[in-house]
Amino acid sequence: MSSPTFTANTIDFDEKVNLFRRLDALDDASDEDDDLEKGLWERERKRKAKCRAFTRRVDCAPYQSAPRTPGTVPTSSKNTTTGSKAVIDLTSDEADPVVILRTASPSPRRNQTAPGVIENTPLSALSKRHPDILHRTASERAAATAAAADDSFMVIKETPIRVPDTPARESTVHTSIIIDSSSVSAAASASSNMAKKRKRGSSAETLKLAPKAERIFDTFSFFYIPNDDIHPARRIRIAKAKEYGVRWVRKVEEATHVVVDKNLVWKDIAGMLGHDGQDGGGTDVVVVTEDYPVDCIRYKTTLNPRQKLYEVKGSPERAAAPSTVGEKQKEVVNEKGLGKIVSREDLQLKHPPRNQRSRLRDEPSQATTPSSTQEPSSHPARALPPSRARNPTYPSLQRHCTVPGRPAALPTGAGERTMSSPVRSPSSPSFPSPTRRLASGKGTGKGPEDELSSYISMMQQYKDLPLDHYSSSDDDAKSTITQDDPLDSSEHELSEGERELKRQKVIKLTKNKSSSTSSMAQNSNLAARFEDRFSCSRGGTKESKSSTSNNPNHNTIEILQKMLDYYTRTSDHWRTYAYRRAISTLRQQSIPILTSSQALSLPNIGVRLADKIQEIATTSRLQKLDYVTNQSSTDPVDRATQLFLGIYGVGLPTAQGWTSLGFRTLTDLLQNPEKARLTPNQKLGIERYSDLNTRIPRREVSALANWVVGVGKRVDPSVKIIVGGSYRRGAKSSGDVDFIVTKEGTREGDGKLVMFLEELLARLEGEGGMGCALASLRGNVDGKRGTNKQRWKGSNSGTDGSKWHGCLVLPEHIANTISPPPEQSAVATPSDGRTSRGYNPVFRRVDFLLVPSAQLGAALLYFTGNDIFNRSMRLLASKKGMRLNQRGLYKGALRGPGPGRENIAEGEPVEGRDERRIFEVLGVGWREPEDRWC
DNA sequence: ATGCCAACCTGC
DNA sequence: GCAGGT
DNA sequence: GCAT
Ligand SMILES: Cc1cn([C@H]2C[C@H](O)[C@@H](COP(=O)(O)OP(=O)(O)OP(=O)(O)O)O2)c(=O)[nH]c1=O
Ligand SMILES: [Mg+2]
Numbered sequence: 001m002s003s004p005t006f007t008a009n010t011i012d013f014d015e016k017v018n019l020f021r022r023l024d025a026l027d028d029a030s031d032e033d034d035d036l037e038k039g040l041w042e043r044e045r046k047r048k049a050k051c052r053a054f055t056r057r058v059d060c061a062p063y064q065s066a067p068r069t070p071g072t073v074p075t076s077s078k079n080t081t082t083g084s085k086a087v088i089d090l091t092s093d094e095a096d097p098v099v100i101l102r103t104a105s106p107s108p109r110r111n112q113t114a115p116g117v118i119e120n121t122p123l124s125a126l127s128k129r130h131p132d133i134l135h136r137t138a139s140e141r142a143a144a145t146a147a148a149a150d151d152s153f154m155v156i157k158e159t160p161i162r163v164p165d166t167p168a169r170e171s172t173v174h175t176s177i178i179i180d181s182s183s184v185s186a187a188a189s190a191s192s193n194m195a196k197k198r199k200r201g202s203s204a205e206t207l208k209l210a211p212k213a214e215r216i217f218d219t220f221s222f223f224y225i226p227n228d229d230i231h232p233a234r235r236i237r238i239a240k241a242k243e244y245g246v247r248w249v250r251k252v253e254e255a256t257h258v259v260v261d262k263n264l265v266w267k268d269i270a271g272m273l274g275h276d277g278q279d280g281g282g283t284d285v286v287v288v289t290e291d292y293p294v295d296c297i298r299y300k301t302t303l304n305p306r307q308k309l310y311e312v313k314g315s316p317e318r319a320a321a322p323s324t325v326g327e328k329q330k331e332v333v334n335e336k337g338l339g340k341i342v343s344r345e346d347l348q349l350k351h352p353p354r355n356q357r358s359r360l361r362d363e364p365s366q367a368t369t370p371s372s373t374q375e376p377s378s379h380p381a382r383a384l385p386p387s388r389a390r391n392p393t394y395p396s397l398q399r400h401c402t403v404p405g406r407p408a409a410l411p412t413g414a415g416e417r418t419m420s421s422p423v424r425s426p427s428s429p430s431f432p433s434p435t436r437r438l439a440s441g442k443g444t445g446k447g448p449e450d451e452l453s454s455y456i457s458m459m460q461q462y463k464d465l466p467l468d469h470y471s472s473s474d475d476d477a478k479s480t481i482t483q484d485d486p487l488d489s490s491e492h493e494l495s496e497g498e499r500e501l502k503r504q505k506v507i508k509l510t511k512n513k514s515s516s517t518s519s520m521a522q523n524s525n526l527a528a529r530f531e532d533r534f535s536c537s538r539g540g541t542k543e544s545k546s547s548t549s550n551n552p553n554h555n556t557i558e559i560l561q562k563m564l565d566y567y568t569r570t571s572d573h574w575r576t577y578a579y580r581r582a583i584s585t586l587r588q589q590s591i592p593i594l595t596s597s598q599a600l601s602l603p604n605i606g607v608r609l610a611d612k613i614q615e616i617a618t619t620s621r622l623q624k625l626d627y628v629t630n631q632s633s634t635d636p637v638d639r640a641t642q643l644f645l646g647i648y649g650v651g652l653p654t655a656q657g658w659t660s661l662g663f664r665t666l667t668d669l670l671q672n673p674e675k676a677r678l679t680p681n682q683k684l685g686i687e688r689y690s691d692l693n694t695r696i697p698r699r700e701v702s703a704l705a706n707w708v709v710g711v712g713k714r715v716d717p718s719v720k721i722i723v724g725g726s727y728r729r730g731a732k733s734s735g736d737v738d739f740i741v742t743k744e745g746t747r748e749g750d751g752k753l754v755m756f757l758e759e760l761l762a763r764l765e766g767e768g769g770m771g772c773a774l775a776s777l778r779g780n781v782d783g784k785r786g787t788n789k790q791r792w793k794g795s796n797s798g799t800d801g802s803k804w805h806g807c808l809v810l811p812e813h814i815a816n817t818i819s820p821p822p823e824q825s826a827v828a829t830p831s832d833g834r835t836s837r838g839y840n841p842v843f844r845r846v847d848f849l850l851v852p853s854a855q856l857g858a859a860l861l862y863f864t865g866n867d868i869f870n871r872s873m874r875l876l877a878s879k880k881g882m883r884l885n886q887r888g889l890y891k892g893a894l895r896g897p898g899p900g901r902e903n904i905a906e907g908e909p910v911e912g913r914d915e916r917r918i919f920e921v922l923g924v925g926w927r928e929p930e931d932r933w934c
Numbered sequence: 935a936t937g938c939c940a941a942c943c944t945g946c
Numbered sequence: 947g948c949a950g951g952t
Numbered sequence: 953g954c955a956t
Contacts, residue, residue, distance in 0.1 A: 577938065578953025606954050651950055775944050803943065874940040885941050
């Protein structure tokens with residue numbers, strides 16, 4: 001990407017270029033333009049394309065036909081910005097901007113409805129006392145006066161900048177061959193590893209079954225391709241799988257799974273899959289690579305075999321890059337590496353690449369005591385790929401870390417400054433392992449722990465080779481003898497030996513310590529549990545997020561979190577994803593991460609974030625964050641974008657569309673209905689901008705909830721109303737109130753709960769809790785939607801509306817019962833739309849979830865959140881071949897592998913009623929609602 | 935280069 | 947089918 | 953954004 005020509009301090013603020021364009025330039029982020037996938041991700045692709053169309057990046061010239069000059073930015077309506085202004089007060093706490101709506105016109109809040117009410121909004125309808133105000137959706141109410149159609153507001157739309165939509169994608173076919181070679185060599189080296197283990201493995205010929213509970217393959221039968229155990233690697237795999245209960249069959253038809261050698265591609269095996277070879281495997285048999293059983297064993301779980309991870313190359317389902325068998329197989333390189341011995345879980349290092357070419361061949365120390373692991377190979381640089389390896393004691397080398405595209409024009413790059421300054425004394429090496437290792441006496445509990453995690457790391461790197469998780473001491477004794485087998489590929493044998501030796505040392509150590517209890521127990525101690533990699537398994541309290549936390553990287557995390565929040569606002573999905581993961585690993589560290597190389601050694605932290613981490617650690621600031629913060633609070637367009645994003649019902653595309661039309665304030669929008677095309681909900685969002693951006697103090701949530709529950713009890717005492725959401729997690733303030741409504745005996749489809757809700761809402765309104773509906777229960781009643789997917793989603797078929805979504809106001813008499821009353825209208829101006837006296841009615845967002853009794857557990861899980869926790873749980877479920885949604889946990893759900901991600905099989909329900917059981921089935925330890933902050 | 939990915943719901 | 951929401 |  002050509003370097004941008006601006007400097008940060010010479011930005012022309014009048015330039016009608018929005019924040020994101022500049023960020024992209026500053027970023028030198030290579031935008032991932034092509035998502036071949038559809039659905040949400042396809043949507044995202046289009047969104048990005050559109051965003052770029054708005055921002056018209058002049059700097060990515062290759063594809064655009066005619067780069068437009070900045071002057072051609074549509075400045076359609078500078079006239080609309082006159083007259084009024086909305087001011088954001090960023091000084092208020094909790095970062096909830098309070099917007100004061102000022103208008104030039106003397107009586108902005110006019111007209112015959114209630115003061116402060118805007119025509120054609122839910123509120124206006126409410127104030128006119130429509131009888132069914134709570135039951136009809138806003139649009140229905142507004143239908144009568146629907147605005148006439150006018151010209152499209154997407155003026156920008158056809159300033160087509162020819163977004164580089166799919167640049168040069170065809171080349172992937174060829175490049176894939178090269179990619180192939182790497183994986184082939186990886187497989188080959190793995191195989192050679194296996195060959196080494198053959199001798200020791202031979203002792204395991206006597207099949208011993210794992211304990212029954214551990215036999216994850218009990219109902220499986222594997223057909224291997226090639227279906228023999230000639231190759232030592234495969235023989236061991238097969239034996240291993242058998243120990244976990246698999247049946248090794250000789251005919252494809254009898255198999256539940258076909259396990260394919262990694263050197264084979266689809267077309268090699270298509271013929272063996274029977275008549276339907278090219279039909280995508282019409283039969284039930286599942287085709288996986290050899291990695292699948294290994295991973296299942298490693299995680300002691302039946303994983304979802306349909307993940308891309310386990311897909312045979314060239315599979316027809318997803319048009320994976322076809323490739324001839326990688327005959328260009330490179331020479332197997334020495335893949336010793338793995339110097340790190342002392343990584344603890346909290347210091348877990350990145351897995352070194354498989355083909356690491358490290359030529360260092362430090363002879364392994366032969367001593368058997370743990371302290372002997374002190375050999376130089378434990379230097380962290382060994383764990384890094386050569387291109388990344390650097391001498392951590394030379395600050396100047398940090399320049400290697402700088403992003404190539406980082407604009408030189410960046411004003412006095414803080415990163416540069418910190419790097420040239422001798423911030424890091426030699427006494428603070430980037431890798432703290434020596435001290436830690438010294439601390440690890442052999443008798444202490446810590447020493448073995450370090451050794452164990454090094455073993456874990458090795459397992460993860462060389463997961464291709466099945467490990468003797470529960471091999472008996474005899475096996476180990478043998479293996480120590482036969483550790484080196486010069487049979488194959490002499491060039492890496494020594495490293496093999498080293499690795500082997502270390503592994504065995506670990507095993508010995510373990511055995512010494514835990515005196516060979518059930519060998520499986522050892523295994524579970526050794527292997528990081530599959531579930532533990534998901535954030536839903538890790539702790540998380542609201543305190544653990546707050547600044548009172550004693551996390552050593554607290555400051556870094558906080559700043560990175562702000563970056564995450566920023567990118568979330570920009571809907572930059574994948575960057576957000578990466579930040580989340582990086583922050584997650586950072587949060588697990590027990591020591592401060594101070595240098596970039598230190599950070600780089602951690603998983604999910606790459607060069608860009610590592611640089612940022614170092615910058616934060618040394619300067620307590622992050623230039624880029626300062627820049628974007630300043631930008632979004634200074635630049636008029638960015639300010640407007642942020643302002644509009646605060647409107648309920650407005651997202652980034654809409655907000656950017658408005659700023660492109662020249663709108664800058666809320667009144668701009670209200671005064672140009674033709675162009676702004678506000679939906680009814682958006683009108684309410686503007687009208688109640690402040691209300692809906694104000695968080696609700698906990699005690700007020702309690703008051704509101706008590707009131708609602710009380711009224712509900714009078715409607716039907718057998719209906720249970722539970723408050724979920726952040727309130728259930730113990731939050732001190734909530735953005736809304738989430739109610740779960742359920743009743744024993746209710747089933748999907750019977751309209752009992754719907755009727756209850758209608759009655760409840762009517763009574764609530766009658767008691768002064770005026771409100772409005774934002775989205776009503778539609779419930780798939782009308783057959784408008786009949787596609788397969790929809791029907792599947794709507795397994796809540798029939799008249800089962802499930803969620804109601806609207807606003808309520810705490811009635812005054814209820815509000816008065818709150819201990820410190822909620823601010824009696826600071827400026828008691830009677831003309832200000834306040835009810836009377838001083839009461840200041842605030843619209844509060846409220847959600848009702850109607851739940852059949854058999855789904856209460858899943859609904860609680862869903863509605864308690866938080867959102868990240870939910871997504872983590874659901875991801876975990878899907879990785880295990882299950883599906884989790886608000887109705888329940890399903891087993892055997894198949895989500896089509898392809899980009900379409902259709903739901904092949906709904907799956908059979910496993911659990912929905914008991915929240916606790918869902919945790920159990922998923923293998924996640926129970927977490928109290930208070931501990932579900934992720 | 936390309937994958938990564940929660941699973942739904944309503945409004946328009 | 948997209949936008950916005952939980 | 954990171955990892956492969
Ligand atoms: C926003 C969101 C919520 N949820 C679930 C988890 C949430 O706890 C629950 C309610 O949603 P929210 O009310 O939006 O979130 P919250 O209650 O956790 O936080 P607050 O109201 O204080 O802002 O719905 C999702 O599953 N996915 C989502 O994207
Ligand atoms: Mg909530």
